[in-house]
Structure formats: structure tokens, C-alpha cells
Amino acid sequence: MGLFDMFAKKETDEQTVERLAKNAGNIVEMLKDTLRGPNGVDMKFPLLYAAGLAGHACLEAVKAERGTFQVATAKNGKRFYFGDDLNHYLLEDKYSVFSFCNAVSHNETEEILGIVKDTAMKVGSDELLIWGMPADSVYPKIKDCWDGIFINMTNRYCRRPSEWPVLYSIVLQNVILQAISAGAKDQEAGRMAMEVAIVIAKMDDDSI
DSSP states (O other): OOHHHHTOOOOOOHHHHHHHHHHHHHHHHHHHHHTOBTTBOOTHHHHHHHHHHHHHHHHHHHHHTTOOOEEEEOTTSOEEEESHHHHIIIIISTTSHHHHHHHHHOOOHHHHHHHHHHHHHHTTSTTOEETTEEHHHHHHHHHHHHHHHIIIIIHHHOSSGGGHHHHHHHHHHHHHHHHHHTTOOHHHHHHHHHHHHHHHHTOOGGGO
């Protein structure tokens, strides 16, 4: 068996989800502990990171599987990533980021598609924002977190790259539920999470 065969994508099933869910809580608690302030945890920050990690996991899974991207290069040379393989993990699969997010936030599909279209129109410009912040100021924080926990968490908990987006979608779902318990409105939390995931999924190190 070659290296590529070892990393070949396999369909996700309920048993895989259950296995990943057993470890997702460790990542949730890590985020909360790391982002805890003097007055406790403001769930907006774990939400930002969980959504960003879920989005980045989609990109990294496609890269690891040697999938296909449609790359948009802006006038300033920054590159952004689109395509069916990416959308499979982000929006379309039964176990996509959107599926896990929407199961607890109940957003209208049209609203999320609006974020997708808005992101596509703004890539490469100063108008590409995440919660009002420049996307290229948010991406490095998410990437640093991804790199910092990859060996001890992501790679340890997952058997193949196709499981990375599922793991972080479960993490995100749990963070959304905790944010709702802390007083956030479900649809607002879902919209905020998907905004982060959609934008970050389009970005790599050559996007900033």
C-alpha cells in the first residue's frame, strides 16, 4: 500500500462520527482553557477558533487527498480557493461543517449561501472581513492554532484526512451549543460560525 492509498478518502459513517465525538470534547475544553480571560470564557472566542479550525480542516483535507481546487488570484497576488471538493466538506456532505452547525442553529440555507456569494465577491479586497475584522488578520491565528494542536490532537484523533473536517465540525457544534446555553441566539451563533468557516476555508498561507 502506497502513501496515497493510506490517505485515500473513505465515506464517513455513524461509527466514525461517534469515535470522533469521544475526543472532540478535549478540543473544546482546550479552546476554552486557552481563551479564558480574567472574567471567565467569552464564548465568542471559542466560537471564532472552532469555526476557523472547521473551515481550515476542509482546505487541509482536500490538499492532503490531492483534491482539486479552483484558484482565484487577486490583483495583489493573493490566492483564494474554491471548488466542489472543498464544498463537499464545507457545505454539501451529510457530515459537512454546515450540516453539524445547522443541526443546532437552524439557519436558512439561503442565508448561508448569501455568505458564500458575498465571500466570493470580496476575496482579495479589503472588504473581506470576519466579524468586522480583516480576514488576513484572523487567518494567521487560526493557522497557528491548527499547527499547534495537529500532532497531539488532530492527527491523534483522526485516522485519515477526510476525518479532519468532521472532527472540527463536531467541535464547532458543541461550542455553538455552549454559546447558546450562555445566552447566544441559535441562528446568530450559526451565522457567525459559518461566516468564519466559509472565509477561512478559502484561505491558505498565500492568501495573506
